Structures are given as C-alpha cells and as structure tokens.
Amino acid sequence: MVGKDRALGVIEQALRLSPGDQTEVSLMVTDSSLTRFSSNYIHQNVAERDAQLAVKVILGKKIGVATTNSLDDAAIAKTVQDAAGIARLQRENADFRTLPGPRPLLELSCFMPATAAFTPNDRADAAAIIVNAAKAGGFEAAGSVSTTVREMAVGNSLGVRAYNPVTGAGVNTVVMSASSSGYAHGNARDVTTLDFSAIARRAVDKCARSVKSETVEPGEYEVILEPAAAASVLSYVAMLGFSALAAQEGRSFLAGKLGEKVFGENITVWDDGLDPRGMPIPFDGEGQPKRKLMLVENGVAQNLVYDSFTAHKEGKESTGHASPGRFGFGPVPGNLFFAPGQASVEEMIKATKRGILVTRFHYTNPLHPLRVVVTGMTRDGTFLVEDGRIKSAVKNLRFTDSMIRTLNHVDMIGEWSLEGSMGFGGMVPALKISKFAFSGVTEF
Amino acid sequence: MRELTSKALERARELGAHYADVRIIDERRESIRVKNGNVDNLTSAASRGMGVRVLYDGAWGFASSSQVNADEAGALAGRAVAIARASARVKRHRDVELAPVAPVEAKWKTSYRVDPFAVKLEDRIELLLEANRLTRQEPGVRMASASMSCFREGKVLATTDGSYIEQERTEVGAGIEATASSGQEFQRRSYPSSFGGDYACAGYEFITGLELAAHAERVAKEAVALLSAEQCPAGVKDLVLESSQLALQIHESCGHPIELDRVLGQEASFAGTSFLTPDKLGSFQYGSGSVNITADATIPGALGSFGYDDDAVAGQRIPIVDRGKFVNYLTSRETAGELGLTANGTNRADGFNRIPIVRMTNINLEPGDWTLDQIIKDTKDGVLMQTNKSWSIDDKRLNFQFGTEAAYEIKDGSLGKLLKNPTYTGITPQFWGSCDAVAGPAEWHVWGLPNCGKGEPGQTAHVGHGAAPARFRQVKVGVGKW
Structure with a gap:
C-alpha cells in the first residue's frame, strides 16, 4: 500500500504540473494474489504489485488521456505532458461540458485488515480444505483463492479529492468426477467471512448428484436458475440496457422507455455502491458519490446510470457510475441488487411440472443488443425436474433466448444467499422462469 | 539489464529454487477511437515491470512488480520462493518436471516499414475521421466508429538454464464499424473484421493498406440494408x-x-x-x-x-x-x-x-x-x-x-x-x-x-x-x- 497521503500527493503533483483548463487524475494501486489449483494440487500461485496513474487533460473541449504504471517524479511529469500533448492534437468534443465538481462523500469501511494480511500459506490452506473435501468424495477439485488490496484515489482541478482503500477476497471451485461436476463460489470484502468448508461441501454435493443419465431434447422448458445462473441474466440486462451511453447511442433496449413496464411486475432491480451486502465503495471513477439508484421497480424502468459526460449531455447530474480508469467505456452499474423473494430452490422444484435446473451458465454472449438475445451453455450441474422433484442429471444444454422475455416470465424468486454474491458486487436470488428456450445439447 | 536479471536469478538460486526465470517488459500503446465525428478516445499508455517465476520443491511461485530495480529484483525472487513454498503445501504425488530445452542467447524483433509511433498523431486521427465521415454519409447510419491501435513491447527473458533473450514486437490494427437501428432492429457491419478490425505485427503501412475509407460506403450501406433484410x-x-x-x-x-x-x-x-x-x-x-x-x-x-x-x-x-x-x-x-x-x-x-x-x-x-x-x-x-x-x-x-x-x-x-x-x-x-x-x-x-x-x-x-x-x-x- 502507498497510503492516503502518498496517493493524494501523487494526484496533487500531477494536477500542479498540468497546463489544462481542467484536469482529472486517477490512481489505482493494486496488490493482489491468487492461488490456483487443479487435479487436487496447487499448480499456479501468483502475486502482483502494480499501479495505474491516469491523467486527463482538457484544453477547451479537447480531451487527452495518458496512463503510466510508474509513480516516480519523471513518469508523473511525462504522463501529464503526454496527456497535454494529445489534447493539443485532439478535435473538440462538442458534447463535453465540464468535469464534475466535488460532492460530499460518505466514509465507508471497505478495507478489511484480515484480507490484506492473508498470506500465501493461508491461501494454500483454504485451497487444501476444498481439495481434501474433493478427495474424500473421490473427486478432483479445480479453482482459485484470491485476495486483493486496492487503493483508489481521484482528484480534479475543480476540487474533487477522494481516496479509499478496499479489499476483496474470492473463491471458486469446480469439483469433478469422470462424468459429473459441481460448482460453488464466494466473494467478500472480508476473507474471514468466506466459509471454505461450506463452499467445498456445496461443490462436492453437486458433483455427487450430477452424474448424467439422460439427454433432454432442446426446446422450451420451465427453468430454475440458481443464483450464479440468474446473475448471468441480470449481467446482460445491465450491460446492454442500463448504461446512459448505450441509450444515447441507440443500443439499449431501455432507450426512450423509462416509466414503461419492461419486465414482469415482480422484478425490482437497483444499484447501490454503499450497501455492505455487496462490495461497497464510496465513489466512482470520477470521485462522485455512490448511492442507491432504482433501475427497475415492479417491472417499470426507472433510471439509467450516468457518468458526468453522459449526464451533462442530457442536462443531468452524474449518478456516480463512471468506470474507473476506462475512457470512452461509459457508465457501468457495478453494484446490482435483484430484489429477493421468499421461495427456496426446493419450493421452486416442487412447483415445476417439467423443467431444467441450472447451476450456472458458461461462455454466454449476446446476439442482439436491443432484444437482449443471449446464447450460452449450462455447466457444472444441470438437472431435469419432473413432477416436483429432481429426476436426473442431464447433459448440458445451450440456450438462445431474449433476457427481456426471460424477465417477463419469472414466477418465483428466491432469497439472497452466499451463492448469489456477484463477483463485482451485488446480490441476486435464484429464479424460476416459466418459459426459457434451449436451442441445443452437447455430448456431456 | 543483465545485472537486474542476474540479481533475481541468483537470489532465487540462493533460496533453493531449482529453476527460475525473470522477464522485464516495457510496453507502450496508443489508441484512437472516433465515434460519429468525435475523437471519443485518445490514449497513450506506458507500462514497465518485472516478474520472477520459480520452481521450488517441485512447485511454482511467481511474483511481479511495477518497480524495476536491483533491490526489487532480489525481493521478488524471495517473494516468489515463499509463494512456491506455500504451493508445495498442496502438492500432488510428483514434482513439476520441465521438458528439456537447450539454452539460447538471442535477439528477435518484428519488422516494419513505417514506425507507427513516428507517424504524426494528427495524421492518424485524420485517417480515422475521414473513414468515419464517409461511413456517416449513408442515411440511416445511427452510429459510426473507427479505431486504431499501435502497440510495442520490449521484453528481456533470462532463465537459470542459461537463456537470455531480447525481443521487440510492434503491432498495429484498425477497423471501422457502422450501426443502424430502427424500432427493435439493430444491425452492425464492420471492416475488415469486427471488434476492432484486423491486426498484425507490422508498421503503419498495414494501416494504410487496409484502405478504411474505400470500404466505408459499402459497410454503411450494408448496415442499413440489414434492417429490412429477412x-x-x-x-x-x-x-x-x-x-x-x-x-x-x-x-x-x-x-x-x-x-x-x-x-x-x-x-x-x-x-x-x-x-x-x-x-x-x-x-x-x-x-x-x-x-x-x-x-x-x-x-x-x-x-x-x-x-x-x-x-x-x-x-x-x-x-x-x-x-x-x-x-x-x-x-x-x-x-x-x-x-x-x-x-x-x-x-x-x-x-x-x-x-x-x-x-x-x-x-x-x-x-x-x-x-x-x-x-x-x-x-x-x-x-x-x-x-x-x-x-x-x-x-x-x-x-x-x-x-x-x-x-x-x-x-x-x-x-x-x-x-x-x-x-x-x-x-x-x-x-x-x-x-x-x-x-x-x-x-x-x-x-x-x-x-x-x-x-x-x-x-x-x-x-x-x-x-x-x-x-x-x-x-x-x-x-x-x-
């Protein structure tokens, strides 16, 4: 870690050197480690210390950006010079009005000392818990255990100053036999809240139950999406729909539809970068405050997410969703919460006449942004449900369907659980959907 | 540079590693993207760092840092060995064994006729703006974009097997896109390929050879035609x-x-x-x-x-x-x-x-x-x-x-x-x-x-x-x- 004084000192240093009419400087310093295991042993084990200093110099309406990963005086000065040189050669961007000014920021405790202190031996011991559970079941485990300490600092020439250290920890595993596999994962700010034994048990149990005995034909089915699979649905809807830039460019299905019913009445989704149940952080990539922002309430589209550029274009204020360190990418809803229901997965199974239970999806990819048509495969536990009970594990299926259609046919919603923690922050429950189109089947 | 790599390798050996390698890499990238006549992104990025990989007790460890100096080289070797020790706590029945390879001392670099970083930035911008302007002439095109990327990587690799290799890659790529939308239909056409175009280890001659402007009108017309296609x-x-x-x-x-x-x-x-x-x-x-x-x-x-x-x-x-x-x-x-x-x-x-x-x-x-x-x-x-x-x-x-x-x-x-x-x-x-x-x-x-x-x-x-x-x-x- 470089600490608050040094981080903001770098920001001040770059701001002082800039000849711009306006200047924004952001700094990310990362210390991350990841232990990877497969075939029941650790095969990769890495650690990384890196930084990214990004300087945005604005001359009139001309914007230049330069980045470096070195924080020495010469590199800071050169990066400011490069950004200014680029700005001089730039064309005016008619849509640019101004960088955002300072706004009050909440103090959030995002730094967990236990995560920062997690050692290579601790990671190995966590991996061993999963490996030993897999071995005990006669299976093989693959996966990773990771921790990250990241300091983020942002400042601009209008007075924005923000600094926040955050920690993150993650674990995922696939436990495999020759003819089955099971998946489990967890993410948290505080590594001590991750129950590696419980995660191992979930994956081992799923592997034991998913030995395939049947192939089902592609077609339209009832489907139960466990939280990891439901997260894929929500991610695509968010990625393709909720960004103001996507709407302004005509590639969002929500363009011109705020206030209209777009999903079933039982669907409510919001973004909240301050909620401790996600991966909280007090400000965005421009140092603007995070807050709870309703995106869809009872099926009706409420808001899009904005950074200052897209907000000013519509005479609005940023909602605090600028992407950190990514330029021209547009605002991103990074802390999504899908309102939970009260149904358990067991109740969903009981309510299913003939359907498919999906643990998670693999290699999903959009085919049509306005219709949010997405394809992908099931993996690591796919089951046929008949007459209210799991009949058998089945070979993996390919789906090709519209996620808008999907969220208009949700008839049961689960509670939040550890399985529903989304990697980048947020919570999503299991969903039961009455119509979901599978377009193919694979050989395992 | 040999001083730095030797420091890392010697330290790894001292700590008991039976194999180690170190890479020191400098990267430079310049990216330009034009959207609807605006230069939407113009970024210059520089990166430098060092990574040390070791085999200790038959298991791998790796540590990297953006600081490149002798002290850090030694420290990284120590960190990598400590990580490898941890890897060895969850080991399989046999150690990692590397297939044999003869040590080599070599220099290698990609070739180019025109150094892309030496081409004036304003000329590169102008090439994209012109292609973008032609793409937008087609009524019905909602968004047109053009992008270009120039990348250079200098890398030194040294191993305890005695190899020492210096390589330099220069890469370029560019492409254009036109998107058209109407109601619930949204269609895109790209040239020469999608997701940024085509890329090669080459100089600016590859970019000019793509003749982006010459393909702009066709790409735009096809995007619009797709809206009403079956x-x-x-x-x-x-x-x-x-x-x-x-x-x-x-x-x-x-x-x-x-x-x-x-x-x-x-x-x-x-x-x-x-x-x-x-x-x-x-x-x-x-x-x-x-x-x-x-x-x-x-x-x-x-x-x-x-x-x-x-x-x-x-x-x-x-x-x-x-x-x-x-x-x-x-x-x-x-x-x-x-x-x-x-x-x-x-x-x-x-x-x-x-x-x-x-x-x-x-x-x-x-x-x-x-x-x-x-x-x-x-x-x-x-x-x-x-x-x-x-x-x-x-x-x-x-x-x-x-x-x-x-x-x-x-x-x-x-x-x-x-x-x-x-x-x-x-x-x-x-x-x-x-x-x-x-x-x-x-x-x-x-x-x-x-x-x-x-x-x-x-x-x-x-x-x-x-x-x-x-x-x-x-x-x-x-x-x-x-």
Missing part, C-alpha cells in the same frame, strides 16, 4: 464461411482445445477443459480429409508470430490436424513434460505481471484448391456467412454457436437475398468432418485477434489465424428464440 431462416443448410468468421471458428473449436494445459485440467474451473484427451493424440479423426491445421509462430508479420516463448523455446511451425487426423498439442515445458512430449514453444505471458500459460500462435486452416466463386457455384442450397458477431462454445469445446453480422442465401449456385441475424451451431468434430471445400492461397489471409482471453488472473493473448473461405455440409442454421 431473418436468417432456421434449418439445415450447406454453410459457406468467409475467412474472418472461419478464423474465429478455428480459434474456438481447434485453437483452444489443443492447449495441453487445458487438456490436463489446469483451466477446468474457469474456461473448462477439452474433448481432445491424450488418448486421442495421433488417432482421432478431428475433421475431413480437406482439413489440415497448423500452428505456425514463424509467419512473418502475423499477430501470433514470435521468436521465443516465455520458456525460452523457439517459435515453430507444427502440424495439428493432418488430413483430418489430430496429431499435436500446443505445449509448454511443464505440460510437455507431463506427457513425455517435446515443448513446442507456446508458453506465453500477457505482460510482466502474469505467468506464461499455453497460448495459441497462428493456428491456421491450410489453403485448399477451390475458389469462393467455385464453392458458391457448387452449392445448391446454402448460406454464406460473413464477419463474426457472437461466439459461444461449451466447456469441453464441443457444442458451439456463432452469430455473424450478415449472410447471403445461396440458391442453385448463385448468391441470393441478404439475411440478418444469421447463426449456426454444431458439434466440433462433426462440423469439421463435414468440411468438403477450402479455397486456395489467393484467398487465404492470416487474421490477427488481439483479445484471446484465458487464465486467472485474466490474460489476453495476441494470436493469428490463417483461413480461406470454406464449405461445411448440412449445418444447423438460424438458431434460437428471437
């Missing part, structure tokens, strides 16, 4: 793929499943494993007799070419599929050692802060002796699909589905109607088994893909795929619920 019908048809889409087909259904680390389960929890298990090596019929696939890191100017991989093994050309039969994997020293094979030089890292893992080089479908015109004339009921839009494949690389930007119906040997939202799907060996025509060298091109993702933490590799248009019999097209 939906690609569902059915089983003969499928003809133009070469940039075929490049991605090769990438997903051949390039990834032949990575031996994936085959051995090292990617199982992330992107999956491979159906090409070791029992299939040398005997499995992967495709028809028309299918000859090579891995070739020696093609001058191709994006997946290099002098030496990060195991200090020379880049090379090897057969992968010979007249339909699967004959080779891509291997690293570690994975080759597992199966008693020879390391064939494909272990590459994405920058100083990542470990090398098995990556594609240029994976090519070797040319046949048809022409695209002959293939179309010889097809009674088919679809010609162009330019990738979407890709997906299962976690053993068997069931795939691709979407392309545009398609044309083929009826009785002639191209017919334009079709929108085309998709096709299949099972890898069945699909390649149905290949009965591949166009010849005149239509063969090595496409550069700068965005191949793999590994945890994520890594992006720059790879290439040589391909010419080819035909596949009786493929399921027009898939899914729209």
Whole structure:
C-alpha cells in the first residue's frame, strides 16, 4: 500500500504540473494474489504489485488521456505532458461540458485488515480444505483463492479529492468426477467471512448428484436458475440496457422507455455502491458519490446510470457510475441488487411440472443488443425436474433466448444467499422462469 | 539489464529454487477511437515491470512488480520462493518436471516499414475521421466508429538454464464499424473484421493498406440494408464461411482445445477443459480429409508470430490436424513434460505481471484448391456467412454457436437475398468432418485477434489465424428464440 497521503500527493503533483483548463487524475494501486489449483494440487500461485496513474487533460473541449504504471517524479511529469500533448492534437468534443465538481462523500469501511494480511500459506490452506473435501468424495477439485488490496484515489482541478482503500477476497471451485461436476463460489470484502468448508461441501454435493443419465431434447422448458445462473441474466440486462451511453447511442433496449413496464411486475432491480451486502465503495471513477439508484421497480424502468459526460449531455447530474480508469467505456452499474423473494430452490422444484435446473451458465454472449438475445451453455450441474422433484442429471444444454422475455416470465424468486454474491458486487436470488428456450445439447 | 536479471536469478538460486526465470517488459500503446465525428478516445499508455517465476520443491511461485530495480529484483525472487513454498503445501504425488530445452542467447524483433509511433498523431486521427465521415454519409447510419491501435513491447527473458533473450514486437490494427437501428432492429457491419478490425505485427503501412475509407460506403450501406433484410431462416443448410468468421471458428473449436494445459485440467474451473484427451493424440479423426491445421509462430508479420516463448523455446511451425487426423498439442515445458512430449514453444505471458500459460500462435486452416466463386457455384442450397458477431462454445469445446453480422442465401449456385441475424451451431468434430471445400492461397489471409482471453488472473493473448473461405455440409442454421 502507498497510503492516503502518498496517493493524494501523487494526484496533487500531477494536477500542479498540468497546463489544462481542467484536469482529472486517477490512481489505482493494486496488490493482489491468487492461488490456483487443479487435479487436487496447487499448480499456479501468483502475486502482483502494480499501479495505474491516469491523467486527463482538457484544453477547451479537447480531451487527452495518458496512463503510466510508474509513480516516480519523471513518469508523473511525462504522463501529464503526454496527456497535454494529445489534447493539443485532439478535435473538440462538442458534447463535453465540464468535469464534475466535488460532492460530499460518505466514509465507508471497505478495507478489511484480515484480507490484506492473508498470506500465501493461508491461501494454500483454504485451497487444501476444498481439495481434501474433493478427495474424500473421490473427486478432483479445480479453482482459485484470491485476495486483493486496492487503493483508489481521484482528484480534479475543480476540487474533487477522494481516496479509499478496499479489499476483496474470492473463491471458486469446480469439483469433478469422470462424468459429473459441481460448482460453488464466494466473494467478500472480508476473507474471514468466506466459509471454505461450506463452499467445498456445496461443490462436492453437486458433483455427487450430477452424474448424467439422460439427454433432454432442446426446446422450451420451465427453468430454475440458481443464483450464479440468474446473475448471468441480470449481467446482460445491465450491460446492454442500463448504461446512459448505450441509450444515447441507440443500443439499449431501455432507450426512450423509462416509466414503461419492461419486465414482469415482480422484478425490482437497483444499484447501490454503499450497501455492505455487496462490495461497497464510496465513489466512482470520477470521485462522485455512490448511492442507491432504482433501475427497475415492479417491472417499470426507472433510471439509467450516468457518468458526468453522459449526464451533462442530457442536462443531468452524474449518478456516480463512471468506470474507473476506462475512457470512452461509459457508465457501468457495478453494484446490482435483484430484489429477493421468499421461495427456496426446493419450493421452486416442487412447483415445476417439467423443467431444467441450472447451476450456472458458461461462455454466454449476446446476439442482439436491443432484444437482449443471449446464447450460452449450462455447466457444472444441470438437472431435469419432473413432477416436483429432481429426476436426473442431464447433459448440458445451450440456450438462445431474449433476457427481456426471460424477465417477463419469472414466477418465483428466491432469497439472497452466499451463492448469489456477484463477483463485482451485488446480490441476486435464484429464479424460476416459466418459459426459457434451449436451442441445443452437447455430448456431456 | 543483465545485472537486474542476474540479481533475481541468483537470489532465487540462493533460496533453493531449482529453476527460475525473470522477464522485464516495457510496453507502450496508443489508441484512437472516433465515434460519429468525435475523437471519443485518445490514449497513450506506458507500462514497465518485472516478474520472477520459480520452481521450488517441485512447485511454482511467481511474483511481479511495477518497480524495476536491483533491490526489487532480489525481493521478488524471495517473494516468489515463499509463494512456491506455500504451493508445495498442496502438492500432488510428483514434482513439476520441465521438458528439456537447450539454452539460447538471442535477439528477435518484428519488422516494419513505417514506425507507427513516428507517424504524426494528427495524421492518424485524420485517417480515422475521414473513414468515419464517409461511413456517416449513408442515411440511416445511427452510429459510426473507427479505431486504431499501435502497440510495442520490449521484453528481456533470462532463465537459470542459461537463456537470455531480447525481443521487440510492434503491432498495429484498425477497423471501422457502422450501426443502424430502427424500432427493435439493430444491425452492425464492420471492416475488415469486427471488434476492432484486423491486426498484425507490422508498421503503419498495414494501416494504410487496409484502405478504411474505400470500404466505408459499402459497410454503411450494408448496415442499413440489414434492417429490412429477412431473418436468417432456421434449418439445415450447406454453410459457406468467409475467412474472418472461419478464423474465429478455428480459434474456438481447434485453437483452444489443443492447449495441453487445458487438456490436463489446469483451466477446468474457469474456461473448462477439452474433448481432445491424450488418448486421442495421433488417432482421432478431428475433421475431413480437406482439413489440415497448423500452428505456425514463424509467419512473418502475423499477430501470433514470435521468436521465443516465455520458456525460452523457439517459435515453430507444427502440424495439428493432418488430413483430418489430430496429431499435436500446443505445449509448454511443464505440460510437455507431463506427457513425455517435446515443448513446442507456446508458453506465453500477457505482460510482466502474469505467468506464461499455453497460448495459441497462428493456428491456421491450410489453403485448399477451390475458389469462393467455385464453392458458391457448387452449392445448391446454402448460406454464406460473413464477419463474426457472437461466439459461444461449451466447456469441453464441443457444442458451439456463432452469430455473424450478415449472410447471403445461396440458391442453385448463385448468391441470393441478404439475411440478418444469421447463426449456426454444431458439434466440433462433426462440423469439421463435414468440411468438403477450402479455397486456395489467393484467398487465404492470416487474421490477427488481439483479445484471446484465458487464465486467472485474466490474460489476453495476441494470436493469428490463417483461413480461406470454406464449405461445411448440412449445418444447423438460424438458431434460437428471437
């Protein structure tokens, strides 16, 4: 870690050197480690210390950006010079009005000392818990255990100053036999809240139950999406729909539809970068405050997410969703919460006449942004449900369907659980959907 | 530089490592993107750092830092050994063993005629703005973009086996896009390929040779025409793929499943494993007799070419599929050692802060002796699909589905109607088994893909795929619920 004084000192240093009419400087310093295991042993084990200093110099309406990963005086000065040189050669961007000014920021405790202190031996011991559970079941485990300490600092020439250290920890595993596999994962700010034994048990149990005995034909089915699979649905809807830039460019299905019913009445989704149940952080990539922002309430589209550029274009204020360190990418809803229901997965199974239970999806990819048509495969536990009970594990299926259609046919919603923690922050429950189109089947 | 690398290697040896390597990497990138007449992104990025990889007690450790100095070199070696010690706590029954390789001292660099970083930035911007202006002349184009990227990497690799290799790569790429939308329809056309265009190890001459402006009007008209085109019908048809889409087909259904680390389960929890298990090596019929696939890191100017991989093994050309039969994997020293094979030089890292893992080089479908015109004339009921839009494949690389930007119906040997939202799907060996025509060298091109993702933490590799248009019999097209 470089600490608050040094981080903001770098920001001040770059701001002082800039000849711009306006200047924004952001700094990310990362210390991350990841232990990877497969075939029941650790095969990769890495650690990384890196930084990214990004300087945005604005001359009139001309914007230049330069980045470096070195924080020495010469590199800071050169990066400011490069950004200014680029700005001089730039064309005016008619849509640019101004960088955002300072706004009050909440103090959030995002730094967990236990995560920062997690050692290579601790990671190995966590991996061993999963490996030993897999071995005990006669299976093989693959996966990773990771921790990250990241300091983020942002400042601009209008007075924005923000600094926040955050920690993150993650674990995922696939436990495999020759003819089955099971998946489990967890993410948290505080590594001590991750129950590696419980995660191992979930994956081992799923592997034991998913030995395939049947192939089902592609077609339209009832489907139960466990939280990891439901997260894929929500991610695509968010990625393709909720960004103001996507709407302004005509590639969002929500363009011109705020206030209209777009999903079933039982669907409510919001973004909240301050909620401790996600991966909280007090400000965005421009140092603007995070807050709870309703995106869809009872099926009706409420808001899009904005950074200052897209907000000013519509005479609005940023909602605090600028992407950190990514330029021209547009605002991103990074802390999504899908309102939970009260149904358990067991109740969903009981309510299913003939359907498919999906643990998670693999290699999903959009085919049509306005219709949010997405394809992908099931993996690591796919089951046929008949007459209210799991009949058998089945070979993996390919789906090709519209996620808008999907969220208009949700008839049961689960509670939040550890399985529903989304990697980048947020919570999503299991969903039961009455119509979901599978377009193919694979050989395992 | 030798002082720094020696410091790291000596420290690793002192601490008991039986193998170590160190890479010091400088990177520079300049990216320009124009959207609807605005220069939407103009970024210069610089990065420098050092990574030390060690084998200690038969297990791996790796540590990296953006500080490059002698103290940090020693500290990284210590950190890497401590991490390797931790790895050894969860070890299998035998140690990692590296396939043997002779030490080498070498310098290697890509060639170019015009240094892209020496071309005035304003000239580069102007080239994109002009192409963008021409794209936007077509009424109905909602958004037009043009982008260009110049990248240079200087790398020093030193190993305790005695290798010391300096390499420099200069890469460039560019492309244009037009999107049109109307109601619930949204269509895009790109040139020369989608997702940023085409890339190569070359200089600015590659960018000017793409003649982006000359293709702007066609791309724009096709995007608008797609809005009112018929939906690609569902059915089983003969499928003809133009070469940039075929490049991605090769990438997903051949390039990834032949990575031996994936085959051995090292990617199982992330992107999956491979159906090409070791029992299939040398005997499995992967495709028809028309299918000859090579891995070739020696093609001058191709994006997946290099002098030496990060195991200090020379880049090379090897057969992968010979007249339909699967004959080779891509291997690293570690994975080759597992199966008693020879390391064939494909272990590459994405920058100083990542470990090398098995990556594609240029994976090519070797040319046949048809022409695209002959293939179309010889097809009674088919679809010609162009330019990738979407890709997906299962976690053993068997069931795939691709979407392309545009398609044309083929009826009785002639191209017919334009079709929108085309998709096709299949099972890898069945699909390649149905290949009965591949166009010849005149239509063969090595496409550069700068965005191949793999590994945890994520890594992006720059790879290439040589391909010419080819035909596949009786493929399921027009898939899914729209």
